[in-house]
Amino acid sequence: MPSNDQTDATRDELIQLITPNGERRSNAAYDPWVADVDGAALQALYEDMVVIRRIDAEATALQRQGELALWPPLLGQEAAQIGSGRALREDDFVFSSYRENGVAYCRGVDLTDLLRVWRGNASSGWDPYAINMATPQVIIGAQTLHATGYAMGILTDGADSVAVTYFGDGATSQGDVNEAMVFAASYQAPVIFFCQNNQWAISEPVRLQAHVPIARRAPGFGIPSVRVDGNDVLACLAVTREALDRARTGGGPTFIEAVTYRMGPHTTADDPTRYRDANELEDWAAKDPIARLAGLLDSEGLLPAEVSDAVKATADEVAARLREGCISMPEPAALDVFKHVYSEPNSWLERQQDHYEQYLTSFGSSEEGGR
Amino acid sequence: MAPVIKEFRLPDLGEGLTESEIVAWHVAVGDTVELNQVIADVETAKAVVELPSPYAGVVAKLHEQPGTVVEVGAPIVSFDVPGAGGDAPATDGPDQSRSEPAEPPRREPNLVGYGAAVEKSGRPARRARRAGAAVPATTIDAAAPAASAPAISTEPAVTPPPAQPPAPAPAPAVADAPRERPRSTPPVRKLARDLGIDLTGLTGSGPNGLIVREDVLAAQQGNAPASRQITAEAPPSSGTGGERVTRTPIRGVRKHTAAAMVASAFTAPHVTEFLTVDVTASMELLGRLKASRAFADVRITPLALVAKALCIALDRNPTLNSRWDEAAQEIVQHHYVNLGIAAATPRGLMVPNIKDAHELGLRELAEALTDLTETARAGKTGPADLSGGTISITNVGVFGIDAGTPILNPGEAAILAMGSVRKMPWEYKDEIALRQVMTLSLSFDHRLVDGEQGSRFLADIGTILRDPGMVLTMV
Numbered sequence: 001m002p003s004n005d006q007t008d009a010t011r012d013e014l015i016q017l018i019t020p021n022g023e024r025r026s027n028a029a030y031d032p033w034v035a036d037v038d039g040a041a042l043q044a045l046y047e048d049m050v051v052i053r054r055i056d057a058e059a060t061a062l063q064r065q066g067e068l069a070l071w072p073p074l075l076g077q078e079a080a081q082i083g084s085g086r087a088l089r090e091d092d093f094v095f096s097s098y099r100e101n102g103v104a105y106c107r108g109v110d111l112t113d114l115l116r117v118w119r120g121n122a123s124s125g126w127d128p129y130a131i132n133m134a135t136p137q138v139i140i141g142a143q144t145l146h147a148t149g150y151a152m153g154i155l156t157d158g159a160d161s162v163a164v165t166y167f168g169d170g171a172t173s174q175g176d177v178n179e180a181m182v183f184a185a186s187y188q189a190p191v192i193f194f195c196q197n198n199q200w201a202i203s204e205p206v207r208l209q210a211h212v213p214i215a216r217r218a219p220g221f222g223i224p225s226v227r228v229d230g231n232d233v234l235a236c237l238a239v240t241r242e243a244l245d246r247a248r249t250g251g252g253p254t255f256i257e258a259v260t261y262r263m264g265p266h267t268t269a270d271d272p273t274r275y276r277d278a279n280e281l282e283d284w285a286a287k288d289p290i291a292r293l294a295g296l297l298d299s300e301g302l303l304p305a306e307v308s309d310a311v312k313a314t315a316d317e318v319a320a321r322l323r324e325g326c327i328s329m330p331e332p333a334a335l336d337v338f339k340h341v342y343s344e345p346n347s348w349l350e351r352q353q354d355h356y357e358q359y360l361t362s363f364g365s366s367e368e369g370g371r
Numbered sequence: 372m373a374p375v376i377k378e379f380r381l382p383d384l385g386e387g388l389t390e391s392e393i394v395a396w397h398v399a400v401g402d403t404v405e406l407n408q409v410i411a412d413v414e415t416a417k418a419v420v421e422l423p424s425p426y427a428g429v430v431a432k433l434h435e436q437p438g439t440v441v442e443v444g445a446p447i448v449s450f451d452v453p454g455a456g457g458d459a460p461a462t463d464g465p466d467q468s469r470s471e472p473a474e475p476p477r478r479e480p481n482l483v484g485y486g487a488a489v490e491k492s493g494r495p496a497r498r499a500r501r502a503g504a505a506v507p508a509t510t511i512d513a514a515a516p517a518a519s520a521p522a523i524s525t526e527p528a529v530t531p532p533p534a535q536p537p538a539p540a541p542a543p544a545v546a547d548a549p550r551e552r553p554r555s556t557p558p559v560r561k562l563a564r565d566l567g568i569d570l571t572g573l574t575g576s577g578p579n580g581l582i583v584r585e586d587v588l589a590a591q592q593g594n595a596p597a598s599r600q601i602t603a604e605a606p607p608s609s610g611t612g613g614e615r616v617t618r619t620p621i622r623g624v625r626k627h628t629a630a631a632m633v634a635s636a637f638t639a640p641h642v643t644e645f646l647t648v649d650v651t652a653s654m655e656l657l658g659r660l661k662a663s664r665a666f667a668d669v670r671i672t673p674l675a676l677v678a679k680a681l682c683i684a685l686d687r688n689p690t691l692n693s694r695w696d697e698a699a700q701e702i703v704q705h706h707y708v709n710l711g712i713a714a715a716t717p718r719g720l721m722v723p724n725i726k727d728a729h730e731l732g733l734r735e736l737a738e739a740l741t742d743l744t745e746t747a748r749a750g751k752t753g754p755a756d757l758s759g760g761t762i763s764i765t766n767v768g769v770f771g772i773d774a775g776t777p778i779l780n781p782g783e784a785a786i787l788a789m790g791s792v793r794k795m796p797w798e799y800k801d802e803i804a805l806r807q808v809m810t811l812s813l814s815f816d817h818r819l820v821d822g823e824q825g826s827r828f829l830a831d832i833g834t835i836l837r838d839p840g841m842v843l844t845m846v
């Protein structure tokens with residue numbers, strides 16, 4: 001159990017409840033956190049992971065087909081996102097980076113909203129308060145400050161919800177993340193720093209910026225940390241639940257390092273074969289999060305053909321809806337750019353909008369518009 | 372359920388890319404493909420990526436061959452898609468133009484992911500083949516300046532026209548010298564486009580010469596038959612119907628010529644020397660050869676004599692037949708002559724070369740020249756003919772020109788321009804006589820060739836042309 005007095009050795013321990021071979025491993029500290037997870041719950045986690053992998057594959061294909069400008073794949077990080085995402089309560093609030101499409105799925109995001117920004121159709125995908133998840137932050141690490149600020153607000157409200165922020169190994173080198181941890185610790189804010197260490201900050205390997213496990217940084221700020229096997233959905237669920245409980249009960253922030261692997265490119269505009277060894281991908285493919293859970297389910301007789309077929313059908317159906325929503329998305333109107341800038345009327349903005357309307361009108365009646 | 376043809380246009384696969392190369396097709400015409408089935412490998416400037424099929428259907432056409440560099444937005448494959456059902460997107464895909472135009476939100480061609488609308492419709496360029504084609508390896512990488520490398524192989528390699536002669540034939544619309552377009556605002560530009568008015572020909576009456584709406588309207592009235600008031604300010608319409616310039620996109624051979632010229636001019640420090648020679652003896656020799664039985668069926672020209680003289684002189688001055696290999700930091704000395712001949716072709720200027728010209732006798736050389744020019748004029752010059760040249764000749768004399776300062780064909784150390792043969796009063800045996808005179812202009816790469824070597828080489832050619840018998844002292 002993480003605390004500020006833990007030694008480096010215990011801090012570096014990787015919490016794992018399912019081995020890469022799909023065997024359940026007992027862990028006295030964390031088993032209690034997932035004692036309620038029965039066969040049906042495991043099957044549900046399996047379906048979630050298969051579905052978000054399918055969403056990811058479909059979105060990648062849509063980008064290759066010219067329907068999306070860009071897409072940041074999460075392939076390989078399904079367990080970290082589903083395990084943590086499914087631990088959350090509805091009133092918890094997520095502040096993520098751009099890769100947490102699996103978490104967004106757990107929050108119940110509309111599939112079309114998920115793609116809006118990547119299609120260049122809107123500057124923001126959804127109403128954050130509708131699903132209690134802020135729209136993805138592209139600025140590396142900036143969302144950790146938002147989460148900490150939100151968590152400080154929870155303290156003021158006297159609520160017991162939690163802010164959870166997701167970021168990568170690269171973001172831990174950003175000033176924002178470090179500042180956020182300083183404030184989180186100072187205020188003992190109910191915030192979870194969930195770091196998906198996927199080994200690569202675009203083309204920079206994690207060892208260049210972290211000579212010791214990233215989880216060791218947090219105790220320096222006075223924040224307890226834990227390293228978890230990020231490809232083990234059950235372990236991710238367990239450590240997140242523990243951290244949520246600490247936050248809800250006045251225990252302050254927790255730093256979770258989920259050790260995982262980005263099996264795909266950084267984004268669809270990246271070619272990882274230019275900077276990383278194919279053997280590395282092979283090593284991590286052997287630790288695949290979905291195959292691992294499938295192995296466990298199978299060994300317990302929980303993955304008969306009708307279950308896996310049903311899961312696949314669900315995934316295909318979700319992918320078809322995603323595609324349909326994407327390609328039938330109407331183009332935004334020129335004046336939409338003025339929407340959602342301020343929550344209240346603003347005279348300066350209205351003047352600009354008025355000028356812009358006049359400008360558009362000056363092109364004449366043809367609706368073609370100026371290019 | 373009638374099948375519908377759906378085109379798939381090359382998307383911008385990275386962020387802001389304008390083109391990609393088709394590396395390989397994984398499907399052939401007639402193949403049935405599923406949605407998202409990988410149909411091709413495509414290489415962008417950033418990555419090699421797999422293209423998943425956007426439709427379920429049958430491949431109807433592959434528009435581009437592997438190895439082709441395709442502009443974003445160009446169609447690359449067409450599918451026969453079942454009219455309804457299937458996995459294919461039922462609604463309008465990227466090729467909105469093909470489906471019902473009833474949808475209210477009409478999409479601009481500038482669809483997300485397609486990058487900026489492509490304005491030009493040039494033929495797709497091909498990328499240079501990697502070494503190995505029917506080209507001597509030493510010369511393909513000879514493509515000295517990297518910028519001109521693509522030009523060397525498949526696309527015509529181009530060389531220096533010396534001084535560009537006055538267009539001999541009605542030249543196809545040539546662009547004016549680049550000139551900044553007068554300022555105007557986007558709505559005015561759109562108005563001008565709608566009305567078909569070329570803004571470059573207008574003078575703006577707004578502040579700082581800004582072209583305003585009224586200027587465009589005035590120009591339109593100026594063009595209209597029933598003009599109400601043409602003021603003195605209205606631009607005078609020239610005889611060509613008001614268009615004072617014609618703008619032609621820079622592409623194809625012109626583009627490659629330009630790239631090769633720039634690369635050459637700014638990489639190799641050029642020196643040009645001139646020598647005016649009394650070639651009366653050569654012309655007399657030419658007359659005798661034409662009359663001789665041995666040359667009866669050969670078209671023998673002054674160019675053939677100059678080419679032969681150049682080969683002989685080159686043997687005595689081999690530094691002119693070398694190449695500067697910047698990458699390897701080496702000078703490459705050729706022990707053979709691939710003689711490039713600048714030729715005006717239907718596609719533009721090209722410099723095909725005669726392989727191993729040093730081994731050819733005068734008759735064979737003349738035949739090779741006839742061959743080369745006929746092939747070039749027919750527009751059938753192949754990539755192999757265009758690559759691997761070691762030195763070039765450009766015959767500006769055919770245009771009635773005396774001399775110029777030719778620009779080196781990239782990767783070569785020298786180029787000789789031969790002027791026209793004129794009868795001129797000339798010193799002959801200490802008197803003034805009417806002699807046939809020609810000026811030779813030789814440009815050489817001063818990195819490789821010193822003034823002494825260049826001068827000796829030019830003098831040797833001059834000596835041979837002045838007195839062909841002097842060859843006996845040289846070989």
